Amino acid sequence: MDRAYYLNAVNALKEHIRKGDCYEVNFCREQFLEADVNAPQHLFHRLNQLSPAPFAAYYKVHHRYLVCSSPERFLQKKGSRIISQPIKGTAKRAADPAQDAALQQALRSSAKEQAENVMIVDLVRNDLSRTAVQGSVRVEELFGIYTFPQVHHMISTVSATLDDRFHFTDAIRHAFPMGSMTGAPKVRVMELIEQYEKTRRGLFSGAVGYITPEGDFDFNVVIRSILYNAEQKYISFQTGSAITFYSDAEKEFEECGLKAKALLAALGL
Structure with a gap:
């Protein structure tokens, strides 16, 4: 997805919002290259040295790899308590401490x-x-x-007690796909994502995690991630942002670039 298509698509999505189709859409773009990665596990270590994250993951099935430095939790269960921690709101970092603090404060107070x-x-x-x-x-x-x-993020935490009438998988089923990667209302924005995004997301914006024998679990949101197909020599990553009525298409494009910074650096680009 090139810059021109992205800007036009964002403005088209804003028109959907103006007409009342939805309130917010998480819109993503793919960047890719055809190249060979000799040791994907080394790529994972490089990425997490550049951008350490609490929900990092390395995942391999046959010739397909996920190299992930996700900062976002999708859903966690401990006992009967469930929590979700959606990220919405991003600001760049600055090398100067005073400027960095100002950027953080601007994010905190941004309507x-x-x-x-x-x-x-x-x-x-x-x-x-x-x-x-x-x-x-x-x-x-x-x-x-x-x-x-690489960034400052605005994160909220929502908790609930799982009703014992439900299996823990029901909580996952009703929460997935996560709202931070779709938008609101969820079903309509998924239709718009299908219409305007040029690449199927695949594992990106999905979830990776674990389930214990006792039925506790913890799952991340697959963002800030590189997908590698060793058979096809195909490297892909996607970045996105939340589009609302007040979004500026140019600034949303810049936010995608900010989120891609560590991924590009890990790839040596």
């Missing part, structure tokens, strides 16, 4: 970023409520600001 975040928080609350004990859904933290090596 646009808060609007993006709270739309997804409401969607997550709704998703969790479908399998939760009535009245147990809580927003533990709203608009929390967290700093990573």
